[in-house]
Amino acid sequence: MSHLLEVNHLQTHFKTPDGILRAVNGVSFTVDAGETLAIVGESGSGKSVTSMSILGLVSDPGKVVGGEILFEGKNLLRLTKKEYRNMRGKAISVIFQEPMTSLNPIFTVGFQISEVLRTHYKLNRKAAKQRAIEMLDTVGIANAEKVYARYPHQLSGGMRQRVMIAIALVCQPKLLIADEPTTALDVTIQAQILELIQKLAKEQNTGVILITHDLGVVAEMADKVAVMYGGEIVEHASVEQIFHRPSHPYTQGLLASLPKIHEDEQRLYSLPGTVPNLLESSEGCTFAPRCKFASEACLQSKPRLALQGEQHWVSCLKAEEVRG
Amino acid sequence: MKPLLEVKALTKQYPLPRKGFRKESGAVQAVSGVDLAVMPGETLGIVGESGCGKSTLGLMIARLLEPTAGQVLFEGKDLLKVEGDELRKARRDLQFVFQDPYSSLNPRMKVSEIIAEPMQIHGLYKGVELTKEVSRLLQAVGLSQQQGDRYPHEFSGGQRQRIGIARALSLNPKLIICDEPISALDVSIQAQILNLLKDLQAEYKLTYMFISHGLPSIRFISDRIAVMYLGRIVEIATKQQIFSSVKHPYTEALLQAVPIPDPSLRKKERIILRGELPNPANPPKGCAFHTRCPYATERCQQEQPQLIEVEAGHYAACHYPLDKRKEEGH
Structure with missing residues (x-):
């Protein structure tokens, strides 16, 4: 094999x-x-x-x-x-160490997730948004619809890393x-994030x-x-x-x-x-x-x-x- | 025995910018009402996650940051009441080792100058004696005399931390506050620095306050441990008490969250804390931890628990300390 x-x-x-x-x-x-x-x-x-x-x-x-x-x-x-x-x-996707510097500060996190879908799957705006909100929900972000419109600086480190995971996994990479x-x-946030990566993978x-x-x-x-x-x-x-x-x-x-x-x-x-x-x-x-x-x-x-x-x-x- | 350092109701507030003309601006409580004592010769570990106030606490004790309220008694003298010359003298006994060995050493000074400077300021040694003292300190931290002629950028992170430690030792202090001294270092170098700190403590009869977010290193170096959450101490006890009969649910969760380097101990069921640190500008009513605590009751939402002695020498700020809960069948 x-x-x-x-x-x-x-x-x-x-x-x-x-x-x-x-x-x-x-x-x-x-x-x-x-x-x-x-x-x-x-x-x-x-x-x-x-x-x-x-x-x-x-x-x-x-x-x-x-x-x-x-x-x-x-x-x-x-x-x-x-x-x-x-x-x-x-x-092939990647999650980097520093969630503050790997997200673009001038776009909403929602835009950055749907961008991936629009680029790779040519989804239209509405469908991409729908899927991005689902993905935010999957990575354990409560109130996904609200968070979709937020900018990276409005989120905590743990939330940003969840957004990074959403971006990385939204296309279901191999x-x-x-x-x-x-x-x-x-450490308490680390435990949550590791559990999430393991579960989704x-x-x-x-x-x-x-x-x-x-x-x-x-x-x-x-x-x-x-x-x-x-x-x-x-x-x-x-x-x-x-x-x-x-x-x-x-x-x-x-x-x-x-x-x-x-x-x-x-x-x-x-x-x-x-x-x-x-x-x-x-x-x-x-x-x-x-x-x-x-x-x-x-x-x-x-x-x-x-x-x-x-x-x-x-x-x-x-x-x-x-x-x- | 009298404590070397006593901290009473120490508080640091940062006022928030005003919103509009009328609204009260409010303040972030970085540290609120911390009491603790450090006995001569012991190591008190301070552990907590980012934003819990542990570094602010350390900086205030060394008066590198002005507290909003409270007392810092060093050998019975209130450090917050002294100024100028007297403060400088008091600081001789109380030195600091910083987290980042890259930004805490002046890049334009030779290592020997960095180590000599505190002694010159305090007029302790001159000329040949000063040179002798510098090379003795270099040796004490495992560097050679020749290395004193080099500049900080020529050294690795671990070696720079040794230089920072030599500088702290130069005034022959009684207390050294180490703020995350190994967090910026590689794993194999961390062990070297931890061993060095322990050796120096035995040799010079030092007292340490060791601030860190890493529980394993805190366990290695400390005699007693204080756990902080959102600006307060939630539990303080001897190392043995913390690790064998933990009382506060936050400490319990912190202990369980640390990944253990042994795959056969992969825990299927452990408490993973949900949620995140609340906003310190708007802390929860009652117990600050109730929003994430798996055992919280209505009482916890209303009434703030005080730090009380649950067992001899073991203090916890919780309405339902863990052992008691089991007995009462909660």
Whole structure:
């Protein structure tokens, strides 16, 4: 069976005055219909650039320089600008982190939802409005008809994110990319929004790529997880495997460094050092300078993702030792 | 033991712009009537969602923001009554670590200058001694002496937060107010800073007020925890009490809303709070939380609950604190 989305060896680079920045450096993964893949990583790990590459939104000085992105078997990198535009918002949608800056402040939210329908389905004004109001209702906005005529600044952060979800899902996309959808929200509102995304994606059998730095959100939402570090996927497995048998030292370190809400601890485990500089291409493993397992070999040759169990991919020379 | 810091009925109002000529303009109560005490050597965590008044509270205690009413007693002295030189002296004992390590360091000053400035202002050290003191502070927060010659932009977020902490430490304060000191940092760096704060506390016998929206980090660092909602403290107790026998329904919901990094704990049934924070310019009558509270009764709509001692050392502002409710079969 072919996958809904198949990304192979994606490379996205940025030209900077200081050299080439390898933001995404040979990333591969798949997403099936109805499945949620979480891409998790810290700032600069390349998770957002990966999603922008899929959406065809990487702009100068960035460029997708290698690999392929197969959506329903078709390589998105070969699409013309116009073909891409017809695809975005219809077959592939996105929810961004900041609902204030991703909505247009000078149009009503209703207009912004119906615009999608009028563009992609050529609906007339009345039909589009009808459908937009239904959609506002679906995303849990009370008084949908009134809210239809409001401007983004009149709504709270949680409401705006609901409007973003309405815009993203009104065309029933096959793939939804949610890029830090709840990072700007309070925890009680976050819980509402995550529940909503999960419910709607299930109903429409949407494939979801959830991009986040919050491992708690990953554990609640994901079926599969890809952990990114320095522009590469270092571990890729089912959500249970990632949390219960983490096999890359970075994944382990990240999990161990989280303060626990159910335990009292005297000290947190902390990874030494900081995230790598992507301008320098390293011979060896990008994580080696921060890794307590690292040996000479790790500094010399780059590890590749290798199977370490059923559907459990790890990019580490010492994966077996790490796993213990 | 006497408290190091006592806050009494502290209030901050922001007047609203007038509408028309006659109408009363009204005011937003950012913080209304907060009472609390911090004992020497302890860490009081203040937790709440955006707009609950936790940062306003911290800024008022440091007098970086003028309160509308109330008292801030630091070692028994009312900080709101002192001015000029006396205030400057009082502030030596009370320092602040800010959330954003990018905007809270002067980009035109070298790191060593940033750390030396408070000591120069207070005339604590000069010349060689000052240099020595700066390198001691750099070391205390895990930076090298050479790094003192660089400018803030050359450092990562976590390192900048270390610089901010060194600056706060430079006057040898008794109390440090940390306002969301790790929210802007990456996950793996947050643990480094939390550990550092704990180490420094032990070494310098510091007292902390740690303001954050993240319950897991609050649990790690705090001895006692105060939960704020819409400008008021709704629950305050020791960490153990909050996590083992929560009394206020808002705290309960907050605890349940935190996503746990363990997929086997995916909760099928949990309380997800409906609705959003009410408008602070027009707060609900009675208990401010009644509009979202799953247990609210008529009484909650009418009568505002006071913060009362439900168990020894455990205060909650709720007509029906959670344990009692179970006993009474509500």
